[in-house]
Amino acid sequence: MQPLIDNARTFGQRPEEFAKLAEGQSPQVLFITCSDSRVVPALITGARPGELFELRTAGNIVPPYASEHPTSEAATIEYAVEVLGVGDIVVCGHSHCGAVGALVRGDDLDAVPAVRDWLTYATPRPTGAAEDPAVAAGVQSHVRTQLLRLRSYPFIEKKLTDHQLTLRGWYYEVHTGTVREHRADTDTFEAL
Numbered sequence: 001m002q003p004l005i006d007n008a009r010t011f012g013q014r015p016e017e018f019a020k021l022a023e024g025q026s027p028q029v030l031f032i033t034c035s036d037s038r039v040v041p042a043l044i045t046g047a048r049p050g051e052l053f054e055l056r057t058a059g060n061i062v063p064p065y066a067s068e069h070p071t072s073e074a075a076t077i078e079y080a081v082e083v084l085g086v087g088d089i090v091v092c093g094h095s096h097c098g099a100v101g102a103l104v105r106g107d108d109l110d111a112v113p114a115v116r117d118w119l120t121y122a123t124p125r126p127t128g129a130a131e132d133p134a135v136a137a138g139v140q141s142h143v144r145t146q147l148l149r150l151r152s153y154p155f156i157e158k159k160l161t162d163h164q165l166t167l168r169g170w171y172y173e174v175h176t177g178t179v180r181e182h183r184a185d186t187d188t189f190e191a192l
Contacts, residue, residue: 018049027053030080032146033092034060034099038174041092053080059099059142060091062149063121074153081155081165089156091146092170092179093139104138105130136171140189143169143182 012018031041032055041052055076063071073150079122080086093100103125106115109116124145135168147169159165169182171189180189 021050025050025053025084027051027080027084028052028087029079030055030084030086030089031092032057032060032062032077032089032169034058034094034097036094036097036174038096039092039094039172044092044172044179053084053086055080056127057117058118059097059122060093060146061118061121062091062146064149065153076077077150078155081159087164088166088168089150090168090170091143091150092172093143093146094172095134095136095174096137097135097139097142100126100128100138100142101133101135103142104128104135127163134173134175140169140171141180143171144187147182 008116028049029047029052031045031052033039033041035056035058035128041047041054043050053076055073057073061073062077063073065074076091080089081166082192088100099115099122101107103119103122104127109119122142126135126138126145127141128135128141132138147167151160156167160167169189171180172178173180179192181192182189
């Protein structure tokens, strides 16, 4: 922890670099990814402060849209699309994902009931080889499902119909740094 504290102490010693950020934000991308500490959106994309609006959830899960009982995730997505006007949403899954791996393997998660209950939103269950430590096929299947889930949000479907929004599915390999994007025409993930 000490190196993190030391950096935080010196971080604010360059106020001229941050003053413009107080004027507001206008990110072009909503980046939905896993809470996993090995996935760092700004590092992967090279984004600077203010360029990405991030939503991080266990397993990069997008919960079902429900206007009567909105989730924090749905509120974040709505704010990014309707208020900030992002033009792209990236759903980025990653190799070696613990959440997707647990689903693919059918792990008993009774010891972590909040995790177990959160992962019920990952329906249908991702498919893939349980013996694959990277759970590549499972994560890619899961990313496709989250893209479909986003389409069920009425304001997203409207922006897609009006050609004001693009959905992108990414698969990040933590062991190589490679990013692959889903290609709808071939239903495959190809290197960017």
